[in-house]
Amino acid sequence: xQHDAHHAQGTRPGHHDGRRTQAGVTGGGSAWAVAAxxxxxxxxxxxxxEVLGMxxxxxxxxxxxxxxxxxxALAFLFGYxxxxxxxxxxxxxxxxxxxxxxxxDTVSIAVMELIDNGxxxxxxxxxxxxxxxxIFWTVLAFALAAAFVVTTPVNxxxxxxxxxxxxxxxxxx
Numbered sequence: 558x559q560h561d562a563h564h565a566q567g568t569r570p571g572h573h574d575g576r577r578t579q580a581g582v583t584g585g586g587s588a589w590a591v592a593a594x595x596x597x598x599x600x601x602x603x604x605x606x607e608v609l610g611m612x613x614x615x616x617x618x619x620x621x622x623x624x625x626x627x628x629x630a631l632a633f634l635f636g637y638x639x640x641x642x643x644x645x646x647x648x649x650x651x652x653x654x655x656x657x658x659x660x661x662d663t664v665s666i667a668v669m670e671l672i673d674n675g676x677x678x679x680x681x682x683x684x685x686x687x688x689x690x691x692i693f694w695t696v697l698a699f700a701l702a703a704a705f706v707v708t709t710p711v712n713x714x715x716x717x718x719x720x721x722x723x724x725x726x727x728x729x730x
Contacts, residue, residue, distance in 0.1 A: 592713035599665040599712075600705050602636030607673065607697070609635075612688060621684050629670050636666045660720070668711050669704040676700035 610631040614624025640658040641651075649657065677683045677700050686693035 588713055588717060589709075592709050592716055595712045595716065596665065596669075596705055596709045598639060599636050599662055599669055599708065600701060602639045602662075603632040603666060603669050603673065603704070604701055606631030606633065606635040607701075615688055625674060625678075629674065632670055632673075633662075633666050636662050664715060664720075665708055665712055669708045672704040672707045673700045676703050 607628045610628025611624060614627050619627070637655075637658045640662050641654050644654045644657050645651065677696055680696045680700075682692055683696040686696070
C-alpha cells in the first residue's frame with residue numbers, strides 16, 4: 558500500500574510525495590475544514606446511533622438510563638461502522654480497518670457523546686420528552702450542534718498531531 562511504502566522509505570507523517578501536508582492529510586483544504594469534515598463524519602454516525610437508541614429504548618418502554626446506554630453504544634457502533642466502510646473501501650482488511658476506526662474515532666465520539674448527552678440530561682424536560690414531542694427533537698438538534706462545536710477543535714488538534722482522522726486520511730490515497 559502507498560502509505561506503507563512512505564513509512565518504509567522514512568517519510569515522516571505530514572509529508573506525501575515531497576509535498577508538505579496537514580498531518581498527512583493531502584488535498585482537503587484548511588486544517589479547520591478538514592477537522593469540520595471529520596467531525597461531521599463522526600456526528601453522522603453518532604446521530605444515527607442516538608436516534609435509533611432512543612427509538613428502540615422508548616418502543617421497549619425502557620427507562621432513561623437503559624435508553625441512554627443503548628443510544629451511546631449505538632452511537633459508537635455507527636460512528637465506527639462509517640469509518641470501517643470508508644477505509645475498507647480504500648483497500649484495508651477488516652483487522653487493520655478496525656484498528657484505524659478505533660484510533661480515528663474513539664476520542665471524537667467520546668467527546669461528542671459527553672457533550673450531546675450532557676446537554677440532553679441537563680435541559681429541563683428533555684429526558685421526559687417523547688419522540689413525538691417537539692422539545693425532544695429541538696433539544697436533540699441543539700445538543701448535536703453543541704457537540705459539533707466542541708468536538709471540531711478537538712479533532713483539529715488531533716489531526717494536527719497525526720492522530721484521530723489523520724489516521725483515516727493516510728489510507729485514502
